[in-house]
Amino acid sequence: MRSLRNAREGARALASSKLRTFFMMAGIIAGISGLTVVMAAGRGTEKRVMKRVNAFGTRAIMITAGGGKGFAPPQEGVTTLRPEDAEAIRTQIRGVDVVAPFALGRNMSIKAGSTQVQAMVMAVRPEWHDAWDWHTTDGEPIAADDTATLARVCVLGEMIARDLFGNQSCVGEFVQIGSTRFKVKGVLEHRGPSPQGDEFDSRLVVPLTTGLRRLFNQDHITNIRLKVGDPRQIESIADEVRLLLHARHHITPPREDDFAIFSAADIARMARGISGTLTYLLMALAVLSLLVGGIVLMNILLISVGERKKEIGLRRALGATHGDIFQQFLMESLSVTGLGMIIGSLLGWAISIALDRSGLWPVVVTWEPFGLALVFCLAVGLFFGIQPARQAARLSPVEALR
Amino acid sequence: MIELEAIEKTYDGVAVRTAVLKGVSFRVARGEYVAIMGTSGTGKSTLMNILGCLDRPTAGRYRLDDTDVADLDDDQLSRVRNSKIGFVFQQFHLLDQTSALQNVLLPLIYAEKYPEDARQRAQSALTDMGLADRMTYRPGELSGGQQQRVAIARALITDPALILADEPTGNLDSESGAEVMAIFGRLHRRGRTIVLVTHDRSVAEHSHRIIVLKDGTIAEDSPVAEPRVAEVAPDETRGQEATR
Known part of the structure; x- marks a missing residue:
């Protein structure tokens, strides 16, 4: 109870000189608010990274035709990535559940009746649906029969279906892609924006063989998407795939790759960018400002011990012990950091x-x-409060009253 | 009540030892009103610090209210100061940012047990000093005389065995000084033991016995034949109780 009374005396002293108290608190407030913001922003970044990775697929590896460091669309005119590469991966690399080769055609014109839209066409094998975990809500997906027979069928992204046919069912209707008529076989489920920011749902898929022969008139593909069984093996599998493709494409490392491989881990790394390093740097800065705040606090307290010699002497004369004075000043320090913590x-x-x-x-x-703020403030308040409190308690009443 | 026996106090300087008190002995009985006099440099302040348990003598025995205080440690001395001594200082020594009432309550914060009726006690002490309508005022809003009366109320709040006053009128005009001396007279009549430290003979003559210090020893110890009675303007001493 006596400690409580000492604490109240400390609080009263703080309340009676508000400006001084504010200056003592300023550094703590800056440090704690900085720490809070940096940690919240760090969390936010991590959430954004996870969102990107989830959109890409946590077990996915994407092989893109053409070299380059960034996660970019395939380069035009690179013809070295072929369906046989996909076959080789499927047969030679273990731990891969799904291998889905496909070819992209951008800005193809799609017509239904008098309505026309521009869209990305993906020529795919049936495994593609599994590789992306992307299935149909209406109608049928691309099937093995379709690729075998070069069927002129397509599955529409949700947004395209709506753009062309409004809200009515389009299964069984026909669309014209370029100059070829395709029968709509199904509609894909909603997927939202891709990691690159464009809409997944404004794409449509056709059988790989049909696409290569009738739409793109080529026999190379643009991408192979893999789905691995164990996400922890994703990087080692990516390395194996790279070695395999080096061998198949006769590339020895000084020469630049004619393909790029991105795994979920690469996507996470790219999404994080320098924000991880930045977070640590800013956190260090916030902690530093807490320390500086603590030193300022200690100095102001020390000065105030000097200024309040008379008060201390009086309290001692009226019966305060060393311990009472020590407690009062320590409580002043702790109250300042505590209040600074709440405000910060x-x-x-x-x-x-x-x-x-x-x-x-x-x-x-x-x-x-x-x-963390609570722990820091207690530590700072104690560490930087002890010295002034000691100094105050050491004053002899005779000396202080003089 | 107070027994001083061969009290000595020496200060160790860099090169020299200065003996300030060289064997001071006297007794003060309960209810006595004593003035300690001396010009500056005679050890008056040192003696007062020892009497007030703010400092320890180098040698000698000091019994206060049946407690031997010469050998107590710092915490024990704090306790003795709190429970047995009421201080009145020349500079009042009130806390600036704190109301008169809170100033009077200050010693109770350091009491062994905080009394439940602390507030009522402080209020009645202030009322007794004629400050019933000034309880929420801060020291800066009070006159010197009023501030000293707050300080006296503070000295009385723990019901101490000894009132120790150090030049209590030193910072006051003659009217306020008279007022304060009248209060001491009243406290004496109620049976309080008062030790007054002063250099001013006209102040000392309000007491009933004068001890004169000279060069660290007692030069004179004699009763006052006819103690002065402070003359006070009637409306100043009556206090709030009487006016009501």
């Missing part, structure tokens, strides 16, 4: 929410920064 957390929380609303940075607020 609220401020950081508000900034995080504002950052999220403004769309500048995705933010996820969790309890963790608040827990």
Whole structure:
């Protein structure tokens, strides 16, 4: 109870000089709010990364014709990626569940009656549906028969179906792709935006053989999509595939690859970019500002011990022990950091929410920064409060009253 | 009540030892009103610090209210100061940012047990000092005389065995000084033990016994034949209780 009374005396001293208290708190507020924002932004980034990876497929590897470092669409005119490469991967590499070779044709004109849209056409094998986990909601998917017979059938993305046929069912209707008529076999389920930002749902698929022969007039493919059994093996499988394709395409490393391989892990790395490093850097900065805040706090407390010699002497004369004075000053320090923590957390929380609303940075607020703030503030308050409190307690009443 | 026996106090300087008190002995009985006099440099302040348990003598024995205090450690001295001594200082020493009432409550914060009726006690102490309508005022909003009366109320709140006043009128005009001396007279009549430290003979003559210090020893210890009675303007001493 006596400690409680000492704490109240400390709080009273803080309340009576608000400006000084504010200066003591400023660094703590900056540090804690910074820490809160950085941690929330870090969480937000991680969530965005996971979203990208999920959109790409957590077990997916994509092989694209043409070299290059970024995750880009296949290069025009690269003819070295062929269906036989896909066959070789299927037979020679273990741990791959699905191998789906396909060819892309961009900006093809699609017509139904008088309505016309531009869309991306993908010529695919039946496995494609499994490789993307992307099935039909209406009608039938592309089947083995379709590729074997070069059937002129197609499956529409949800958005294209709506653009061409409105809300009525289109299965059994005909669309014209380029100059060829295709029968609509089915409609794909809704998938939303792709990692690159365009719409998955504004694509349509046709059988691989039909597409190569009748639409693109080529025998090379643009992509192979793999689905591995165990996501932990994804990088080693990607490496094996790279070696296999090197051998098949007669590439020895100084020469640039004529293909690019991206796994879910690569996508995560790219989505994270430098934000991981940046997060650590900013966190270090916030902790640094906490430390500086602590040092400022200690100095102001030390000065205030000097200024309040008379008060301390009086308290001692009236019966305060060393311990009472020590407690009072330590409680002043802890109250400042505690209050700074509350204000800093609220401020950081508000900034995080504002950052999220403004769309500048995705933010996820969790309890963790608040827990960390509590620990930090206790530590800073104790560490930087002890010295001034000791100094105050050491004053002799005779000396202080003089 | 107070027994000082051969009290010595020496300060160790860099090169020299300065003896400030060289064997001071006297007794003060319960209910006595004593003034300790001396010009500056005679050890008056040192003696007052020892009497107030703010400092320890280098040698000698000091019994206060049946407790031997010369050998107590710092925490024990704090306890003695809190429970047995009521201080009144020349500079009042009130906390600036704190109301008169909170100032009076201050010693109770360091009491062994915080009394449940602390507030009522502080209020009645202030009322007794004629400050019933000033309880929420801060020291800066009070006159010097009023501030010293707040300080006296604070000295009385723990019901101490000894009131120790160090030049209590030193910072006051003559009227406020008279007012304060009248209060001491009243406290004495109620049976309080008062030790007054002053350099001013006209102040000391309000007490009933004067001890004169000279060069760290007692030069004179004599009763006052006819103690002065502070003359006070009637409306100043009556206090709030009487006016109501």
